[in-house]
Amino acid sequence: MASQEVIREEPSRGSFINDPKVRGIFFQAVVVILLVAGVWWIVHNVIENLQRLHIASGFGFLKNRAGFDIPVRPIAYTSDSTYGDAIIVGLINTLIVAGAGIITATIIGFVVGIGRLSRNWLIRKICTVYVEVFRNIPPLLVIFFWYSGVLAVLPAPRDSFNLPFGSFLNQRGFYFPRAIWGEGSWLIFVALLVGIAMAWFVARTARQRQMATGQQFPVLWTSLALIVGLPLLAYALSGFPLSFDFPKQSTFNLTGGFQIGPEFLSLYLALSFYTASFIAEIVRAGILGVSKGQTEAAGALGLRPGSILRLVVVPQAMRIVIPPLTSQYLNLTKNSSLAIAIGYPDLTAIAGTVLNQTGQAVEGVLIMMVVYLIISLVTSAVMNVVNARMALVER
């Protein structure tokens, strides 16, 4: 008993150097000082080196005229725009391909992940083969596969495939008519908004009624009728104000209409299919993580298999799925920088061109790093909010 007390009290009575609290603070301070000194040394070295080599530095170049053109321009951009504008175009292109890729990868991933647990032998095996093939190939090869596939298989512009609704498919991309909204078309959008609002209201009322009385209401069909029917009605009432700009043959390419280039298509497809194989495994793990007793209990209550999946299994699986899903979304966004290999003008490609035209290597790389960091942090933050809402609420 006595000896134990001695051991417990020794640290506080011992010399100053042996105090674990003081030691802790001391070593933390050392680490911080070394870190700050290291960073300062690197920055100092870079500045000194740039000056010694007579290389201009600073971010002033962002306001200069870029002078080069960009193939895919989601916002107004010409060669007269600034380097800063060019980088923003690149950023938007990255966000477009990452956003579209995330949505598609999630859909394919959920379908394949659930398919791997199907009772149907064929579906199960097809999904397994899909996952094993795409998961085990480097993403760059998948991108090249789609890109060379697109270029090799599709015909030249003169012999384009004619698709329905005045669309065309050729080596230069997918062309479809561009909608031109005429006078009075605002009515259609208002009708669409009203339709969505009414559908939401119907869903809520139906849910409350089911809670209260147990009676069900065909929410899906009613909502569909409201969301599609109302705008159509408005379209007819306002005198059919919509016209289309169809793509037409010219000397070199198809002109007019709306064009999606093969670079975007192959990058988007490759990222979606590649990431979907990982998401499928995450979804499968999530579903298997829900105890079998839950399914059996739901079955015992008389729920149909579809309802069991939708109401019992998936909500619980989501709690397991969301954290690793966030990592996959971040991976997809970062993998989009592989676009440079096939010439899709994403952030890396454009910042690289700017870096080369201006010679501002340090600044260019810094901009890229900071922007990707911000994109990743925002994605994480959004997914954390989703995760918090999905988390188990103790009652």
Place this chain on the structure above:
Amino acid sequence: MKHIAIGILGAAALGWMASAASATTLGDVKAKGFIQCGVSTGLAGFSAPDDKGDWKGIDADFCRAVAAAVFGDGTKVKFTPLSAKERFTALQSGEIDILSRNTTWTINRDTALGLNFIGVTYYDGQGFMINAKKLPGVNSALQLSGAAVCVQSGTTTELNLADYFKANKMEYNPVVFEKLEEVNAAYDAGRCDVYTTDQSGLYGIRLTLSAPADHVVLPEIISKEPLGPAVRQGDDQWYHIVKWTYFALLQAEELGITQANVEELKTSDNPEIKRVLGQEAETKIGTDLGVSNDWVVNIVKAVGNYGEMFERNVGTGSPLKIARGINALWTKGGLQYAPPIR
């Protein structure tokens, strides 16, 4: 603790500055025993590996000429293939000693990028190439409105292209890749209608396409593209060695000194030839430059004179068959002119 950290830091900074002050490129090159030469990733006639992996072309030979001047041995060169995007950073950071990579001399590169161009080893201009079989009837660049144009990113070519189409009020769709091979593959696959780069490059690239005979280079030249080697700023001695290697190549051609006759001409009666070849009594031309006095002999033995280098790599002795044109010596109506070696 803080004092120690600052002490360590100060010592490190001082050490670094000391090394920066003492090292010269010539000293570094001699210490490692070879010249690190930045070349393209493969442009026929300028710098491209042959079937044995040896780098061939004017740009590669120029680095051999500098190695011959410094070491008396043209083989003491190591080549670093660089994309357009990597080239300046590689030179700035000291990864390479000479950038000899069909690079256009511009004021911005000379000033803001911290480079020094040593001269123009090839006067070029930007042109367009099309597939004449797929596009019959197109025989001028002014008919290219609406075309998809393949171009390498981060080049002056990319900027000239934008300027040319804007000035002529024409539309185009740029198809931009980072690496030359990617541009070649995309053009060959029909992703774009037009290929634009320096005209000499177009002739070289045409040879690598699947059906070279189908492609024609349009007559328009839309820009001045003086291509030449560059070195880092801040080392005048190295700058002079590289620059005078280039002038020595021109001077040798002007005086009729060739790979075949350089040994005989050492005993020539012509005082100018004797002076250039370092055979003058008590000569200090070579040693003042920082190399041996028979540096020009070594250069010509290694790669020949400028004319021989040209004909072997891009002229009549090569598949490219490019005429000398404005790259002829000034005595033959061209632009190649060297200040006197004396």
